[in-house]
Structure formats: structure tokens, C-alpha cells
Amino acid sequence: SQQGEEDPQALSIQEGENATMNCSYKTSINNLQWYRQNSGRGLVHLILIRSNEREKHSGRLRVTLDTSKKSSSLLITASRAADTASYFCATEANTGNQFYFGTGTSLTVIP
Amino acid sequence: EPEVTQTPSHQVTQMGQEVILRCVPISNHLYFYWYRQILGQKVEFLVSFYNNEISEKSEIFDDQFSVERPDGSNFTLKIRSTKLEDSAMYFCASWSSYWNEQFFGPGTRLTVL
Numbered sequence: 574s575q576q577g578e579e580d581p582q583a584l585s586i587q588e589g590e591n592a593t594m595n596c597s598y599k600t601s602i603n604n605l606q607w608y609r610q611n612s613g614r615g616l617v618h619l620i621l622i623r624s625n626e627r628e629k630h631s632g633r634l635r636v637t638l639d640t641s642k643k644s645s646s647l648l649i650t651a652s653r654a655a656d657t658a659s660y661f662c663a664t665e666a667n668t669g670n671q672f673y674f675g676t677g678t679s680l681t682v683i684p
Numbered sequence: 685e686p687e688v689t690q691t692p693s694h695q696v697t698q699m700g701q702e703v704i705l706r707c708v709p710i711s712n713h714l715y716f717y718w719y720r721q722i723l724g725q726k727v728e729f730l731v732s733f734y735n736n737e738i739s740e741k742s743e744i745f746d747d748q749f750s751v752e753r754p755d756g757s758n759f760t761l762k763i764r765s766t767k768l769e770d771s772a773m774y775f776c777a778s779w780s781s782y783w784n785e786q787f788f789g790p791g792t793r794l795t796v797l
Contacts, residue, residue: 606786615775616727616788623784661727663786671740672717672786674727 585681592649594678596662603665654684686710688789705761707776715779720772
């Protein structure tokens with residue numbers, strides 16, 4: 574299965590701290606994307622990193638990709654209470670036009 | 685800003701009934717998707733659609749499911765005979781090859797009684 578796995582499953586930090594979430598996957602990919610989902614809501618695209626990229630930044634987000642280890646990390650710096658949500662990685666297989674989501678990390682930022 | 689819309693936001697149906705979930709993808713996008721998320725679980729890929737036909741589908745997408753783009757704007761997911769285990773959030777998405785980004789709709793919560 575291509576499906577990614579995030580860890581940790583749950584993360585609780587104080588406002589202002591950094592949050593790091595990891596994602597591992599199993600087969601070759603075209604790209605990897607990170608999404609946020611607030612409770613009971615839809616998915617919001619955060620950032621996409623292509624298979625030939627190693628690091629990408631967007632505002633307070635930093636994503637890394639290690640294709641040799643088939644893993645990615647999402648770092649949220651200077652976290653805010655509004656960052657409280659579930660974060661999912663999704664991989665686009667290079668064998669077809671489909672995307673597989675991981676199990677998600679539930680982040681709680683305590684004000 | 686363009687967005688994917690889905691209707692209804694919540695659908696309640698009796699087991700065995702047919703349901704049609706509707707989505708309006710972003711215009712000029714060419715790839716469309718359906719996903720589902722059972723409460724508390726991860727988002728699962730169901731099907732992708734391109735050029736008026738199914739591009740890829742998962743093992744979840746069995747004969748009970750079908751997709752259609754009946755006109756230039758709507759993209760529908762039909763479940764022919766709903767089961768209790770079909771209760772989930774169903775998300776539609778469309779893909780922009782220009783932005784290389786998948787845009788998700790807000791979802792339809794399907795409850796099968």
C-alpha cells in the first residue's frame with residue numbers, strides 16, 4: 574500500500590513552541606503534500622513538495638523530503654492556538670493519478 | 685478565489701437507498717476526485733476522473749459506486765444501495781496542473797440509518 578503514516582499520532586505543545594510532524598510512505602512518488610483539517614471540516618492544502626526537492630518553506634511552515642528514506646517532515650514554527658488541527662500528508666503515486674493520505678497527526682497548541 | 689463546492693452539506697438516508705452527492709469543481713480544472721473519511725479515520729481515495737472517464741479507482745470503489753460529469757460543471761458520486769458502513773464524510777477535489785495543487789470541497793456528511 575502506498576498509504577503514508579504520520580507520527581506522532583497526537584502532539585500537544587505550548588503556544589510559541591515549534592511542532593514537528595513526520596510522514597513515511599512506501600513506494601515512489603511524484604510529490605508529497607501536507608494538509609490541515611480542523612475538526613469536522615474540510616481539508617486545506619498547506620504545501621506541496623516535489624520528489625526532486627528536499628526542502629520547502631511557506632510562511633511558518635517548513636517541509637523536508639527524504640526520498641531515500643521515504644519520509645517527510647512538517648515543521649510549524651512559533652505555533653499559535655489557531656494551528657490546532659489534524660495534519661495529514663498525502664502522496665501522489667508516480668504510477669497513476671491518485672493520492673493517498675496518511676493517518677494524520679492531531680496537534681493541540683495550548684495558549 | 686475559486687473554490688470547490690459540494691451539496692448537500694449533510695445527507696441522511698435509509699440503508700438500501702440510492703444517494704447522489706454533488707460537486708462543482710473549479711472551472712478549467714481537468715482532474716476530479718472523490719475521497720471519503722469515516723469518522724475518526726484517515727481520508728481514503730475513492731476515484732479519480734479525467735477526460736470524462738475514470739482514471740484510477742481504489743478497492744473501496746466497487747460496483748455500488750459510480751461517478752459522472754453530467755454537464756460542464758457538476759461532478760457526481762452515486763451510491764446505488766447504501767450500507768451502514770457508507771456513513772462518512774465525502775470530499776470532492778479538483779486538481780490544477782498549473783498550480784500543482786489539489787483543491788478540496790467542504791465535504792458532504794452522509795449518514796446511513
